[in-house]
Structure formats: C-alpha cells, structure tokens
Amino acid sequence: MPDQFELIARVRARSGTNLVRRLRREGDVPAVLYGGDKENVHIAINHDVLFHSLEKEEFHSAIIIINTDGNKEQAILRDVQRHPHKISILHADFQRIDEKKTLTMSLPIHFIGEQDCVGVRTSGGIISHLINDVEISCLPGDLPESIELDITHLDLNESLHLSDIKLPEGVSITTLMHDENNEHDYAVVSVLPPRIEVEPEEAVVEEEGLETDAEDSEKTTPDESADDKSRDG
Incomplete structure (x- = not known):
C-alpha cells in the first residue's frame, strides 16, 4: 500500500463566491470531503501544501488523512481543478473510504526494462506506449502505489496486453473482471520497427535524374530534324 499523506484542513462555509475568493487570496484552496454515508464537508486546505503534494505521483493514488480540527x-x-x-x-x-468496501482508482503504469528491451537493443525498434494508466479495483488496504509491467523480453512487432500485467494479491483490473471472451484485453505497449528515412543526398540524386530525363525527352535528334526539313521542302 502506498505511503499515507496527511492534510490539515479547516471547515469553511458551504458556499459563496466572495468567501471562495477570500480563501484563495489568503492562500487556501476550497475543497469538499464527501462519501462514506456521511454528509459533505466543505473544507479549506493550504494552497502551497496541496500544490507540492500534487507534484508527487504517489499522492494521486494514496490514502490521504484529512485532519479537520x-x-x-x-x-x-x-478531482483537482487548476487555473x-x-x-x-x-x-x-x-x-472518504471504507476499509471494508472495494474502491476503484486509476493508477499509472510503470514500464520496467525499457533500456534492455530485446526489440530495441537488437533490432533498433521503437517502444510505443498505448496505455499509460489502468483502472483497478481493490480494498483500500491492498491499494498499490503503481502498476509495473516488465518489457525486457518484448521483441520487435510484439505487444503486451492488460492480461500480461502481474497484479498484487487482491487487486483486479476492472476492464477484465467480466471480460470472459478477452474482448477488452487491450494492448498496453508494443515494439514497432524502426523508421526508414530517405537520405537527403539520395533524394537530390533522384530529382536530378528526373530533370535529366525531362530534358532528354524535349531534345530532338539530328535525324529527326533532317526529316522535318525534307518534309517542309
């Protein structure tokens, strides 16, 4: 389970444009704490503390303690709304979360072994990330910080799918939970062939060849010119 974060908050008035503006001028962020069969609580959190917390990837998938008075x-x-x-x-x-109730969250996929990937190392392939995060379902106590996918042995023109992701115990990918026919077992990452680029010099030679052919077609041979004069005479 990811490390826990704690945010100090204070209860604020429920609504009011002027109040919200004043909170922001004072360096706070208006927020709402909801769910868990309890009433919504309108709170205010220090802007700088929340801003720097959001810079950490693990914060977005962590269990956060909201300390309100x-x-x-x-x-x-x-959800976060940015200017x-x-x-x-x-x-x-x-x-709010209940330790006994399953929750769903979208977690980032960390691709392991990109530098040692067979398709890149031996064939000059290009790694293509098709999916960068995945929605999982689990109890709060089983919530991982991120999802890892090892692509070390992925060769050229090969792909890894959602079903190839090794999940911690108690964690499921929501897309695959009721996918009996593997219709939603989407590709996550592929190794594509290297791009073939035409060298500039080759392109110039080809253009010069086309120009030469065009000039030759416009020229007439001496025999053709003589035949034209004899017909005119």
Missing part, C-alpha cells in the same frame, strides 16, 4: 478521516483524491493560465489550484474533491 482534530477529526481524522481517510480519503482519496478524486487555466496560472500555476495554482482552484478546487479539490476528496472521497
């Missing part, structure tokens, strides 16, 4: 509740990050032009956080949503 000494009342600690476990939650996961569900379209400024480097700032506008709003955040946190969902």
Whole structure:
C-alpha cells in the first residue's frame, strides 16, 4: 500500500463566491470531503501544501488523512481543478473510504526494462506506449502505489496486453473482471520497427535524374530534324 499523506484542513462555509475568493487570496484552496454515508464537508486546505503534494505521483493514488480540527478521516483524491493560465489550484474533491468496501482508482503504469528491451537493443525498434494508466479495483488496504509491467523480453512487432500485467494479491483490473471472451484485453505497449528515412543526398540524386530525363525527352535528334526539313521542302 502506498505511503499515507496527511492534510490539515479547516471547515469553511458551504458556499459563496466572495468567501471562495477570500480563501484563495489568503492562500487556501476550497475543497469538499464527501462519501462514506456521511454528509459533505466543505473544507479549506493550504494552497502551497496541496500544490507540492500534487507534484508527487504517489499522492494521486494514496490514502490521504484529512485532519479537520482534530477529526481524522481517510480519503482519496478524486478531482483537482487548476487555473487555466496560472500555476495554482482552484478546487479539490476528496472521497472518504471504507476499509471494508472495494474502491476503484486509476493508477499509472510503470514500464520496467525499457533500456534492455530485446526489440530495441537488437533490432533498433521503437517502444510505443498505448496505455499509460489502468483502472483497478481493490480494498483500500491492498491499494498499490503503481502498476509495473516488465518489457525486457518484448521483441520487435510484439505487444503486451492488460492480461500480461502481474497484479498484487487482491487487486483486479476492472476492464477484465467480466471480460470472459478477452474482448477488452487491450494492448498496453508494443515494439514497432524502426523508421526508414530517405537520405537527403539520395533524394537530390533522384530529382536530378528526373530533370535529366525531362530534358532528354524535349531534345530532338539530328535525324529527326533532317526529316522535318525534307518534309517542309
């Protein structure tokens, strides 16, 4: 299970444009804590603390402790709204979790062995990432920090699929849970053949050859010119 984070929060008034603006001017981010068969709680979190937490990949898939005036509740990050032009956080949503209830989350896929990949090392292939994250289902206690996929032995023109991902115990990929016919066993990563580029010099030679052929076709031979004069006479 990923490391836990703790965010200090304070209860805020439920709504109000002026209040939200004042919170942001004071350096806080308005947020909501919901779910778990409890009422929604509108909270405020220090902007800089939340901003730097979001810079850590593991924060997005971690169990987060929301400490509201000494009342600690476990939650996961569900949504973040960022300013379209400024480097700032506008709003955040946190969902309470129940240790006995299954949750679903989207986790990043970490590709292992890219530098040693057979298709790249021996054939100059190009690795193509087709899926970068995957939705999983598990109990909160089994929640992994990320999902790993080893591509060391992947050869040229080969692919690895969702079913090739080795999952920790108690973790399932939601797409495959009821996929009896493997219709949704999508490819995750492939090794493609290297791109063949035409050298600039070769291209110039080809163009010169075309120009020469065109000039030759426009020229007439001496015999052709003599025949034309005799017909004119």
